[in-house]
Structures are given as structure tokens and as C-alpha cells.
Amino acid sequence: MKMLSKKALCNSHGQDSSYFLGWEEYEKNPYHELRNPTGIIQMGLAENQLSFDLLESWFQNNPDAAGFKRDGESIFRELALFQDYHGLPAFKNALVQFMAEIRGNKVSFDANKLVLAAGATSANETLMFCLAEPAEAFLLPTPYYPGFDRDLKWRTGVEIVPIKCTSSNGFRITESALEEAYQQAQKRNLKVKGVLVTNPSNPLGTTTSRHELNLLVSFIAAKGIHLISDEIYSGTVFSSPSFVSVMEVLIERNLINTEVWNRVHIVYSLSKDLGLPGFRVGAVYSNDEMVVAAATKMSSFGLVSSQTQYLLSAMLSDKKFTRNYISENQKRLKQRHEMLISGLQNAGIRCLKSNAGLFCWVDMRHLLSSQTFEAEIELWQKIVYNVGLNISPGSSCHCTEPGWFRVCFANMSQETLNLAMERIKSFVDSTITSNSQNHHQKNRNSRRKSLTKWVFRLSFHDRESNER
Numbered sequence: 001m002k003m004l005s006k007k008a009l010c011n012s013h014g015q016d017s018s019y020f021l022g023w024e025e026y027e028k029n030p031y032h033e034l035r036n037p038t039g040i041i042q043m044g045l046a047e048n049q050l051s052f053d054l055l056e057s058w059f060q061n062n063p064d065a066a067g068f069k070r071d072g073e074s075i076f077r078e079l080a081l082f083q084d085y086h087g088l089p090a091f092k093n094a095l096v097q098f099m100a101e102i103r104g105n106k107v108s109f110d111a112n113k114l115v116l117a118a119g120a121t122s123a124n125e126t127l128m129f130c131l132a133e134p135a136e137a138f139l140l141p142t143p144y145y146p147g148f149d150r151d152l153k154w155r156t157g158v159e160i161v162p163i164k165c166t167s168s169n170g171f172r173i174t175e176s177a178l179e180e181a182y183q184q185a186q187k188r189n190l191k192v193k194g195v196l197v198t199n200p201s202n203p204l205g206t207t208t209s210r211h212e213l214n215l216l217v218s219f220i221a222a223k224g225i226h227l228i229s230d231e232i233y234s235g236t237v238f239s240s241p242s243f244v245s246v247m248e249v250l251i252e253r254n255l256i257n258t259e260v261w262n263r264v265h266i267v268y269s270l271s272k273d274l275g276l277p278g279f280r281v282g283a284v285y286s287n288d289e290m291v292v293a294a295a296t297k298m299s300s301f302g303l304v305s306s307q308t309q310y311l312l313s314a315m316l317s318d319k320k321f322t323r324n325y326i327s328e329n330q331k332r333l334k335q336r337h338e339m340l341i342s343g344l345q346n347a348g349i350r351c352l353k354s355n356a357g358l359f360c361w362v363d364m365r366h367l368l369s370s371q372t373f374e375a376e377i378e379l380w381q382k383i384v385y386n387v388g389l390n391i392s393p394g395s396s397c398h399c400t401e402p403g404w405f406r407v408c409f410a411n412m413s414q415e416t417l418n419l420a421m422e423r424i425k426s427f428v429d430s431t432i433t434s435n436s437q438n439h440h441q442k443n444r445n446s447r448r449k450s451l452t453k454w455v456f457r458l459s460f461h462d463r464e465s466n467e468r
């Protein structure tokens with residue numbers, strides 16, 4: 001007799017992806033400068049640890065908030081009992097204002113359209129439950145955040161159909177790629193319910209351009225489907241072009257209160273911008289009253305604890321603090337990003353030009369033994385086990401081209417990042433030396449082989465399999 005449900009056993013969770021396997025390897029042998037200096041450095045985790053000192057000093061200066069007091073009086077009992085799935089009004093107001101602040105106050109948000117959830121994970125899944133039936137599809141541009149296989153598909157039964165973006169145009173979304181994905185879904189007999197994008201993109205670290213946003217809005221308008229914009233990295237944009245929220249585009253196109261307006265939904269969370277993934281604070285923002293009502297009912301399954309809401313409502317209401325935090329955090333991210341780029345450049349590795357996020361999209365195609373996903377995994381294994389860096393292979397992000405990797409830079413100290421760059425440089429230097437030795441050896445061999453016709457044929461097969 002089967003003891004577990006099909007849901008518990010089905011593997012659409014994606015747990016066996018190299019993205020999660022890399023974390024497991026890291027857990028077995030984590031780097032520590034004193035206790036384990038040869039251990040694996042975690043560069044596969046999009047955490048922001050660069051501005052904890054700012055948060056900590058705010059807590060120190062505001063002991064009432066962290067001590068669950070209001071005007072010096074304990075509100076412990078009030079917080080202990082509060083479990084309304086509508087959330088604390090003060091927190092929702094503070095959160096929508098913070099979201100507006102991040103967008104340069106070019107757009108404003110209404111707290112009544114905001115539904116709290118336990119992180120963006122929960123918010124994205126809630127939207128899937130609200131918008132799609134099992135076996136209906138959402139289109140996602142590739143490469144995409146590996147967690148989406150779990151968050152969007154696993155429990156809901158929703159399917160993801162890739163919008164295939166490529167390096168030829170910097171992985172930008174095009175009209176033809178959108179159309180092709182839509183056709184592909186239809187070929188698979190999947191009804192398309194919407195498109196989901198991350199803006200800024202995880203794993204690319206780029207902001208979605210106004211042109212792409214316009215394409216997306218026109219596309220969902222024409223097809224009569226939804227658009228979800230996961231804007232979890234909106235506060236991490238550290239250089240131009242600046243962040244444009246899809247809400248801004250809707251307003252520019254005079255789409256307020258239209259059908260399209262009601263079909264655009266935003267996901268947000270404090271996991272990245274404030275670096276608080278452990279606090280589990282996320283939200284769905286929707287212009288559609290019915291979506292808000294349904295998501296609110298569903299939020300019983302993933303509430304944000306009352307003490308977290310209380311603490312953060314005080315912090316986010318402190319405008320002077322939030323303004324300073326946002327700009328200082330962006331400065332620090334920019335500096336780290338530059339360190340990573342120049343460290344990789346020093347090792348002869350280039351990245352996609354990026355302006356946001358906690359990671360870079362790194363081009364290691366020249367280090368592959370062949371342009372295949374097998375070779376990508378082979379290289380990834382070397383980097384994890386021999387070099388001691390856990391990075392995420394592009395295939396775990398459903399990239400259609402082998403040789404790209406996501407490398408995170410904001411979850412470690414400057415010294416650790418420097419060490420990681422030293423490790424990668426000596427790896428690349430030794431790979432290039434051994435490749436050129438192999439190449440000379442191969443050349444010598446193939447010259448010998450080309451002496452006779454049938455030997456020539458053999459060498460042709462060798463070359464073909466190398467080039468695959």
C-alpha cells in the first residue's frame with residue numbers, strides 16, 4: 001500500500017535540480033575562514049547581507065518596536081492573539097509606502113489591494129491558485145528563478161511554458177518569443193492563463209525595459225490573459241537604467257480601471273531589498289477586487305506573524321530611515337557587483353551587463369569541453385568540488401544555451417568574495433593551460449591520423465563529437 005499521496009511523491013518540486021543539490025553540497029562542507037578555509041563558498045544563494053548594520057542600528061535606536069511596546073507599554077498580549085488574515089493596517093500602509101518609495105514615488109499603491117503572504121514564494125503560489133486551474137499554463141521567460149518550478153507548479157498543478165530568450169539580444173523578451181511560447185503551449189493542449197516575469201530579473205540581474213513591458217502589456221491585452229510581475233528585486237537596482245514597474249506603464253498607457261488593469265498583478269517581498277528572508281514577509285498586489293478577496297482568504301495558509309508585522313511597520317514608517325537605507329544599500333550592492341565583475345574579468349570571464357539584483361549572469365561558454373548541457377554540469381561539478389564555489393548552472397534556470405551560470409555576490413564578506421575570485425582565477429588559468437596542452441596533443445594525433453583516408457574519417461568523428 002502506498003503510504004504517501006501522489007502530491008507528496010511527485011517530483012515537479014524540482015528538489016533534484018542542481019540549484020538545490022549545490023546547496024546540499026555546500027551544507028556538507030561550508031567555507032569558514034578559520035574553521036574550514038578550504039570549504040565550499042556559497043555563491044548560489046541570493047541573500048542580501050550587505051546592510052544588516054543599518055537594520056541593527058535602527059533596532060537599537062527603537063527598542064519599543066523590538067520589545068513589543070507601544071509608548072512604553074507592553075502590547076505582547078495584543079500581538080499574541082492577533083491572527084487576522086487581513087493583516088495589521090499600520091503594516092500594510094507602511095509596506096505600500098515603502099513600495100512607492102522604491103519606485104521613486106512615480107506610482108502609489110493602495111493598502112486595500114495588498115494581500116500579505118509568507119514571502120514571495122507564498123504570494124506567487126497564491127496567485128497561481130487564484131488565476132489558473134491544474135494543467136493550465138503560465139509563460140515564463142528563460143532563464144528563470146529555479147524555485148518557480150516548486151512555487152508555481154508543484155502544489156497547484158499549473159504548467160510552465162518557457163519563453164525562450166537567448167544571448168543574441170542579451171536575453172531580452174521579444175514579440176516573436178512570446179508568440180512562439182503561446183503556440184507551443186497550444187500545441188501541448190495547454191490553455192495559457194498568463195505570463196509571469198521577474199523585474200528585475202532573477203537570474204539575469206537586469207531590469208525589464210520599458211519596451212519589453214509595453215510588449216508584455218500589449219501581448220496580455222491581445223490574448224486576454226494575466227500578467228504577474230514579480231518585483232522582489234525592485235529595491236536592488238544600483239545603476240541605470242532605473243527600475244520601471246509595470247504599474248507605471250499601465251498608467252502611461254491610460255489603462256487604469258480597464259480590463260487589462262485588472263489582469264496585472266504584482267508580487268513583492270522584503271526578502272531581498274531588506275535582506276529578511278527569514279521574516280517571511282511577502283505580498284500580492286492586485287487591481288482586481290476578486291483576486292484580492294480570494295488571495296486574502298487563501299492567506300490563512302501563509303500569514304506573516306503579528307510580531308513581525310508590528311516590528312516592521314515601525315521600521316518602514318520611519319521615512320528618514322527607509323530613504324537612507326534604500327540608497328545606501330544600492331551603493332553597497334553596486335560596489336560588490338563591481339568587485340565581482342572585475343574579479344571575473346581578471347580571470348578572463350565576462351558577464352551579461354547588469355544593473356540590479358544580488359547576482360551576475362556569467363558567461364563560461366569558453367570553459368566548456370563542448371557546447372552541451374552535459375559539459376555544463378561537468379564544469380559545474382569541477383567548480384563545486386575542485387574549486388570550492390557553489391554557483392548555479394544555467395540549466396537549473398532553464399536557460400536554453402549551455403555555459404551560463406548565476407553567481408551571487410551579496411551573501412558574503414568582501415574577503416570571502418576576494419578569495420572566491422582568487423580560486424576561480426587559478427582554476428581558469430590551470431584549465432586553459434591543460435586545454436592548450438590537450439589541444440597540442442590532439443593536433444599532433446590528428447596530423448598522424450590524417451595520413452590515410454580511413455584514419456581521416458576517424459578523426460572527423462572525433463571532431464564532430466567534440467563540437468556537439
Ligand SMILES: Cc1ncc(COP(=O)(O)O)c(C=O)c1O
Pocket residue numbers: 046118119120121122145147198202230232269270271277281282
Ligand atoms: C524571483 C523570486 N521570486 C520569489 C522568491 C522567493 O522569495 P521569498 O523569500 O520572499 O519567498 C525569490 C527568492 O530567491 C526570487 O528570486
